Amino acid sequence: MRYAYFPGCAAHHGSAHEYDLSCKAVSERLGIELVEIPDWNCCGSIDAVYASNPVLSIALAARNLALAEETDLKTVVTLCSACLYTLARANQLRGDYPELEEKVSRVLSEAGLKSGRDSAVRHYLDAVLTDVGYDKISQNVKFPLKGLKVASYYGCLLVRPPKVNHFDDPEHPHSLERLAEALGAKSVDLPDKMRCCGASLVLTEKEVVTDMVHGILVNAKNVGADCIAVACPLCHFNLDARQRDIESEFKVKFDLPILFITQLMGMAFGLQPKELGLDRNCVSPMGLLGRLKPPSDS
Amino acid sequence: MKQAIETSITPSTIDRSFTEEVKKMPGGERVLDCFACGVCSGSCPTRFAMDYSPMQVVRMIQLGLKEKALSTSTIWLCASCQACTTRCPRGIEIPLLMSALKNIAISNNIQSKIEAKPKFHKLFTSIVRDYGRMHEPSLFLRLVKKTDVKALASSAFLGLRLTRKGKVRLKPSKTDKLNRFLSAYEKVNGGDTS
Numbered sequence: 001m002r003y004a005y006f007p008g009c010a011a012h013h014g015s016a017h018e019y020d021l022s023c024k025a026v027s028e029r030l031g032i033e034l035v036e037i038p039d040w041n042c043c044g045s046i047d048a049v050y051a052s053n054p055v056l057s058i059a060l061a062a063r064n065l066a067l068a069e070e071t072d073l074k075t076v077v078t079l080c081s082a083c084l085y086t087l088a089r090a091n092q093l094r095g096d097y098p099e100l101e102e103k104v105s106r107v108l109s110e111a112g113l114k115s116g117r118d119s120a121v122r123h124y125l126d127a128v129l130t131d132v133g134y135d136k137i138s139q140n141v142k143f144p145l146k147g148l149k150v151a152s153y154y155g156c157l158l159v160r161p162p163k164v165n166h167f168d169d170p171e172h173p174h175s176l177e178r179l180a181e182a183l184g185a186k187s188v189d190l191p192d193k194m195r196c197c198g199a200s201l202v203l204t205e206k207e208v209v210t211d212m213v214h215g216i217l218v219n220a221k222n223v224g225a226d227c228i229a230v231a232c233p234l235c236h237f238n239l240d241a242r243q244r245d246i247e248s249e250f251k252v253k254f255d256l257p258i259l260f261i262t263q264l265m266g267m268a269f270g271l272q273p274k275e276l277g278l279d280r281n282c283v284s285p286m287g288l289l290g291r292l293k294p295p296s297d298s
Numbered sequence: 299m300k301q302a303i304e305t306s307i308t309p310s311t312i313d314r315s316f317t318e319e320v321k322k323m324p325g326g327e328r329v330l331d332c333f334a335c336g337v338c339s340g341s342c343p344t345r346f347a348m349d350y351s352p353m354q355v356v357r358m359i360q361l362g363l364k365e366k367a368l369s370t371s372t373i374w375l376c377a378s379c380q381a382c383t384t385r386c387p388r389g390i391e392i393p394l395l396m397s398a399l400k401n402i403a404i405s406n407n408i409q410s411k412i413e414a415k416p417k418f419h420k421l422f423t424s425i426v427r428d429y430g431r432m433h434e435p436s437l438f439l440r441l442v443k444k445t446d447v448k449a450l451a452s453s454a455f456l457g458l459r460l461t462r463k464g465k466v467r468l469k470p471s472k473t474d475k476l477n478r479f480l481s482a483y484e485k486v487n488g489g490d491t492s
Contacts, residue, residue, distance in 0.1 A: 009432035013471035048422040051400035110482030156379035196379035
């Protein structure tokens with residue numbers, strides 16, 4: 001399987017580089033070929049750029065999809081739920097608003113680019129689970145995550161909004177739980193799994209976000225989770241990198257490793273911690289690794 | 299934080315052109331369809347911090363209360379999480395609507411209750427223009443410089459933790475050929491270099 005790959009800024013060179021590393025390692029194992037979109041740019045962030053420069057935001061997204069078209073691959077996959085939203089939303093807005101589309105397509109043609117309207121955009125997780133499938137994932141498991149209680153956190157944009165995102169159910173998704181079980185883990189139900197972590201407010205309304213993230217971590221602790229699985233660099237930053245600050249603010253101890261789905265897969269596939277960037281997680285997941293044993297019959 | 303919309307509404311307070319302006323923007327076309335069920339406000343994860351609920355802001359638009367709507371903290375506290383959009387029985391895309399209001403507020407230089415947020419939007423865009431990609435350390439530094447230099451101290455531990463884990467890359471990653479695209483954008487969008 002081959003896809004045009006849009007890593008997104010956080011995973012490519014920013015705070016979530018371990019997501020990109022582990023994604024590549026796991027993809028190789030699963031026979032997925034990722035072709036990085038040449039000279040890709042910021043997705044165009046509907047949340048951040050659109051408010052001040054709507055046409056620029058949509059045109060930036062369109063440039064990525066136009067460059068993807070030049071690779072002749074029809075499907076773009078991305079690691080970031082927020083990038084997924086922007087790229088998919090840009091396509092929908094271009095189709096629904098002729099005035100906006102007129103400007104965006106003029107920008108692209110002036111810049112000598114293709115139309116960018118023919119690419120489909122999906123989350124990497126969607127591609128793995130739908131196209132590769134749970135069976136093939138299970139077959140690759142060498143160290144089942146036996147006894148590990150995994151809480152799945154979807155956050156906001158992995159499966160929403162249904163108008164532009166057709167992966168799983170927008171209110172009651174189960175893909176992440178099924179994936180955790182395919183890896184041999186025990187899935188624990190996280191009531192707050194669809195509740196936003198507040199990522200887009202993290203730099204300007206820190207107190208608000210602190211309250212939101214605290215609620216999610218308490219929720220995960222209450223259901224007895226050993227770790228939380230996430231599929232978005234922004235969710236990861238809030239739950240992992242800021243966990244110590246939240247602990248000292250609320251005088252509690254969570255010590256909950258937050259793992260990217262690709263890290264969790266890689267652990268079960270028996271890949272090396274370094275390949276998965278496990279040493280880059282702020283809350284160390286190394287303790288979890290010690291609990292994994294190869295199955296006795298292999 | 300909860301409060302009623304306390305404004306006496308007379309023909310002179312109603313700015314119909316505001317309702318029409320919003321209706322033309324993405325997310326605004328169905329604003330008159332709202333029948334005030336409140337599902338958006340009940341689903342909103344940041345409602346606890348807002349002065350008015352999302353439903354009240356929709357009502358303000360319906361009533362043409364331009365200044366009132368644009369001066370709420372609500373429009374800046376929307377996290378764009380799409381919980382309301384997923385559930386709205388009238389198909390109103392509230393986060394897009396909030397972005398439309400932010401856009402009107404920013405283009406008209408309307409003072410925001412959350413002072414840092416309009417600056418955040420502009421600075422984020424400026425970094426994307428400079429490098430083509432986001433560079434988290436630059437965004438943080440440019441923002442504290444413009445808003446709250448004290449935030450440098452309160453974020454020191456986080457900064458150290460990120461640095462120790464190799465999560466702070468000092469040199470931005472850049473695109474090679476975005477300039478041609480930006481010139482094209484400026485030409486089409488009437489010289490917007492903001």
